[in-house]
Amino acid sequence: xxxxxxxxxxxxxxxxxxxxxxxxxxxxxxxxxxxxxxxxxxxxxxxxxxxxxxxxxxxxxxxxxxxxxxxxxxxxxxxxxxxxxxxxxxxxxxxxxxxxxxxxxxxxxxxxxxxxxxxxxxxxxxxxxxxxxxxxxxxxxxxxxxxxxxxxxxxxxxxxxxxxxxxxxxxxxxxxxxxxxxxxxxxxxxxxxxxxxxxxxxxxxxxxxxxxxxxxxxxxxxxxxxxxxxxxxxxxxxxxxxxxxxxxxxxxxxxxxxxxxxxxxxxxxxxxxxxxxxxxxxxxxxxxxxxxxxxxxxxxxxxxxxxxxxxxxxxxxxxxxxxxxxxxxxxxxxxxxxxxxxxxxxxxxxxxxxxxxxxxxxxxxxxxxxxxxxxxxxxxxxxxxxxxxxxxxxxxxxxxxxxxxxxxxxxxxxxxxxxxxxxxxxxxxxxxxxxxxxxxx
Amino acid sequence: xxxxxxxxxxxxxxxxxxxxxxxxxxxxxxxxxxxxxxxxxxxxxxxxxxxxxxxxxxxxxxxxxxxxxxxxxxxxxxxxxxxxxxxxxxxxxxxxxxxxxxxxxxxxxxxxxxxxxxxxxxxxxxxxxxxxxxxxxxxxxxxxxxxxxxxxxxxxxxxxxxxxxxxxxxxxxxxxxxxxxxxxxxxxxxxxxxxxxxxxxxxxxxxxxxxxxxxxxxxxxxxxxxxxxxxxxxxxxxxxxxxxxxxxxxxxxxxxxxxxxxxxxxxxxxxxxxxxxxxxxxxxxxxxxxxxxxxxxxxxxxxxxxxxxxxxxxxxxxxxxxxxxxxxxxxxxxxxxxxxxxxxxxxxxxxxxxxxxxxxxxxxxxxxxxxxx
Numbered sequence: 001x002x003x004x005x006x007x008x009x010x011x012x013x014x015x016x017x018x019x020x021x022x023x024x025x026x027x028x029x030x031x032x033x034x035x036x037x038x039x040x041x042x043x044x045x046x047x048x049x050x051x052x053x054x055x056x057x058x059x060x061x062x063x064x065x066x067x068x069x070x071x072x073x074x075x076x077x078x079x080x081x082x083x084x085x086x087x088x089x090x091x092x093x094x095x096x097x098x099x100x101x102x103x104x105x106x107x108x109x110x111x112x113x114x115x116x117x118x119x120x121x122x123x124x125x126x127x128x129x130x131x132x133x134x135x136x137x138x139x140x141x142x143x144x145x146x147x148x149x150x151x152x153x154x155x156x157x158x159x160x161x162x163x164x165x166x167x168x169x170x171x172x173x174x175x176x177x178x179x180x181x182x183x184x185x186x187x188x189x190x191x192x193x194x195x196x197x198x199x200x201x202x203x204x205x206x207x208x209x210x211x212x213x214x215x216x217x218x219x220x221x222x223x224x225x226x227x228x229x230x231x232x233x234x235x236x237x238x239x240x241x242x243x244x245x246x247x248x249x250x251x252x253x254x255x256x257x258x259x260x261x262x263x264x265x266x267x268x269x270x271x272x273x274x275x276x277x278x279x280x281x282x283x284x285x286x287x288x289x290x291x292x293x294x295x296x297x298x299x300x301x302x303x304x305x306x307x308x309x310x311x312x313x314x315x316x317x318x319x320x321x322x323x324x325x326x327x328x329x330x331x332x333x334x335x336x337x338x339x340x341x342x343x344x345x346x347x348x349x350x351x352x353x354x355x356x357x358x359x360x361x362x363x364x365x366x367x368x369x370x371x372x373x374x375x376x377x378x379x380x381x382x383x384x385x386x387x388x389x390x391x392x393x394x395x396x397x398x399x400x401x402x403x404x405x406x407x408x409x410x411x412x413x414x415x416x417x418x419x420x421x422x423x424x425x426x427x428x429x430x431x432x433x434x435x436x437x438x439x440x441x
Numbered sequence: 442x443x444x445x446x447x448x449x450x451x452x453x454x455x456x457x458x459x460x461x462x463x464x465x466x467x468x469x470x471x472x473x474x475x476x477x478x479x480x481x482x483x484x485x486x487x488x489x490x491x492x493x494x495x496x497x498x499x500x501x502x503x504x505x506x507x508x509x510x511x512x513x514x515x516x517x518x519x520x521x522x523x524x525x526x527x528x529x530x531x532x533x534x535x536x537x538x539x540x541x542x543x544x545x546x547x548x549x550x551x552x553x554x555x556x557x558x559x560x561x562x563x564x565x566x567x568x569x570x571x572x573x574x575x576x577x578x579x580x581x582x583x584x585x586x587x588x589x590x591x592x593x594x595x596x597x598x599x600x601x602x603x604x605x606x607x608x609x610x611x612x613x614x615x616x617x618x619x620x621x622x623x624x625x626x627x628x629x630x631x632x633x634x635x636x637x638x639x640x641x642x643x644x645x646x647x648x649x650x651x652x653x654x655x656x657x658x659x660x661x662x663x664x665x666x667x668x669x670x671x672x673x674x675x676x677x678x679x680x681x682x683x684x685x686x687x688x689x690x691x692x693x694x695x696x697x698x699x700x701x702x703x704x705x706x707x708x709x710x711x712x713x714x715x716x717x718x719x720x721x722x723x724x725x726x727x728x729x730x731x732x733x734x735x736x737x738x739x740x741x742x743x744x745x746x747x748x749x750x751x752x753x754x755x756x757x758x759x760x761x762x763x764x765x766x767x768x769x770x771x772x773x774x775x776x777x778x779x780x781x782x783x784x785x786x787x788x789x790x791x792x793x794x795x796x797x798x799x800x801x802x803x804x805x806x807x808x809x810x811x812x813x814x
Contacts (some may be wrong), residue, residue, distance in 0.1 A: 305740060309769045310752060311796075313739045317512035317769060322519060324494035325487035334741040 032180035052078035090421040112426035115143040117203030124209025234269035234376035240384030256406030258295035373398035459786035477758035484523040516544040549762040556715025572605040578643025637667035673707040
């Protein structure tokens with residue numbers, strides 16, 4: 001058995017007593033980390049911003065090697081303006097990561113956010129991009145970061161870290177030093193002994209995965225005060241309000257929805273699996289389905305479909321057959337995309353691989369019955385009045401995000417209703433010292 | 442209700458199993474497929490709707506490539522019948538797999554009879570006509586009968602038609618299966634006296650892990666040259682134990698002293714029960730005259746040329762009680778050639794490379810393996 005580890009850009013394959021090597025790795029990360037704690041947060045932002053600029057360069061070989069991995073999205077997400085907004089909105093003021101910052105509320109107190117220590121990000125499959133965005137938040141908050149990738153994941157994350165390590169901003173405090181406090185680990189899931197060591201070393205565990213994986217990870221031995229931030233299975237849908245399809249450009253809407261369906265092959269929590277159209281007019285649904293089919297077909301040119309597995313093909317063909325027999329379906333010649341329509345009022349179930357349920361509903365408000373905190377994102381196409389009412393209603397039931405269609409999978413903070421940076425810092429507060437007064441009253 | 446008469450199908454079934462060259466086989470085969478497809482189209486409403494949505498009409502298809510196919514997983518969700526329900530006298534259920542769903546196949550007497558006939562012919566072609574004693578690597582209750590049968594016991598029972606006697610050597614204790622090593626030893630010693638009169642039959646995983654591997658560990662060896670080993674289903678667990686088909690063959694030869702060409706690996710699946718594809722003396726599988734295989738690309742679903750890997754689609758007209766005449770499996774494989782195997786049998790030769798991950802991946806032997814203490 002071999003595990004692949006990377007600290008910074010150095011890959012190493014270790015065999016034999018892996019758990020000891022992993023323990024040693026934690027020690028080395030801590031050493032690298034001591035220096036980074038003293039860096040100004042703006043330096044980290046500057047490094048990542050320059051990395052973003054390089055990443056946006058279409059000549060960058062990473063676009064060729066990983067053509068459908070959301071590289072442009074990662075690059076835009078890493079821009080200075082976004083990172084500053086991310087930290088300011090999460091922590092109130094990003095400079096609290098550098099020093100005690102006076103509170104606007106408690107005028108006699110000041111606050112500082114220290115790194116919580118070692119953040120382990122458990123990535124159980126899903127969308128590779130998320131592992132990087134999760135990691136960045138750990139880096140921005142000056143933590144030691146360990147990423148446990150699934151054994152079947154590709155090398156995208158290693159490549160991205162390699163590019164950060166090449167960023168040079170001055171004599172000291174450059175990309176190379178920054179990535180020294182990051183380790184990426186990949187090993188077979190059967191190696192519980194290694195999982196135990198990693199889990200025991202964590203001050204915070206950020207867990208991305210399905211419910212079953214989350215349960216397994218949470219059951220691993222851990223420090224008494226470990227903080228768990230869980231991003232588990234979620235589902236998302238699109239709601240299209242009454243008369244909208246008559247009043248707006250239906251093709252434009254269909255095109256945006258086709259984008260939401262095609263990104264990440266619907267593996268993201270924010271990917272829609274169901275579209276509800278508020279109508280009692282069957283021909284309206286059929287005509288929308290046909291527009292959507294055209295758009296899903298044309299988007300294949302810019303977002304080619306990845307090869308589905310045997311069982312995914314079987315699931316797709318099974319549904320197509322059932323819907324041809326008992327309901328309605330529109331689909332591509334191959335297994336590229338599938339639109340299924342029936343009379344049920346339910347979410348999904350999620351199939352993935354660009355498979356979407358298209359359902360009629362008399363009143364969108366009825367969808368509230370279906371909503372649980374497991375619903376992450378709702379793509380909304382509705383008039384302002386309906387939008388106000390529906391977002392309040394659905395939000396109260398558990399929906400965590402409302403977006404326009406076409407932007408559903410754009411990662412933003414809060415995600416799953418959670419500001420991640422808040423959970424991976426340790427707050428310290430102090431009284432405001434006034435030099436002119438006695439310090440003891 | 443009397444038996445329906447399928448003239449073209451009957452003509453096909455009267456042909457030599459592996460004797461026809463492609464140019465002679467396909468006109469007869471396509472005629473029979475067309476006849477049976479028309480029957481399903483007329484008698485099975487959901488199947489007809491499926492065809493109509495795909496603008497497929499049995500009267501207008503020209504090549505087998507055009508014939509619509511159903512995914513095997515569909516039979517786990519829908520019971521499709523092309524005969525009245527009261528004519529179904531037996532349901533075959535596949536092994537309940539990790540999906541928790543098993544296929545439901547409704548058989549009328551005519552289909553069942555036809556399936557048995559085809560199955561028997563293929564088996565006899567491979568192992569010879571003589572009745573022999575079977576050493577079955579299973580428990581005695583698997584030899585029993587019932588109106589709903591598991592695929593596992595159905596497979597065992599269907600093979601016993603060519604047995605003169607059947608012995609079992611696995612016992613069930615508190616819901617767990619255990620190999621009775623003493624009994625196996627006694628049976629194998631008995632077989633050594635006249636190996637040509639014996640067939641050892643078991644599910645692949647049980648055969649290797651619970652018999653061959655144990656014999657390897659114990660150092661026991663037998664002289665069974667002339668005996669045959671038949672095994673079926675469940676490579677998944679052996680794959681994870683890094684046991685290849687080649688290793689299984691060489692280890693069987695080593696401990697049991699059987700000849701390489703006498704080890705036969707059967708491939709088949711519940712959705713087309715009755716069709717069985719044994720490995721020939723050269724280690725590859727052949728399509729009999731009443732079946733054809735097409736390999737499809739998982740993304741484009743287009744048929745692939747010889748030697749390119751894809752999903753296996755099987756076509757056969759032998760089922761008339763349900764539209765299982767053209768199914769796309771979750772198994773990956775490739776076609777090796779046509780009419781050119783040196784074993785002398787005609788037909789397409791193919792290899793099954795792997796069964797699907799996660800889904801209906803486990804054969805009966807794998808399920809049975811879970812029950813071993």
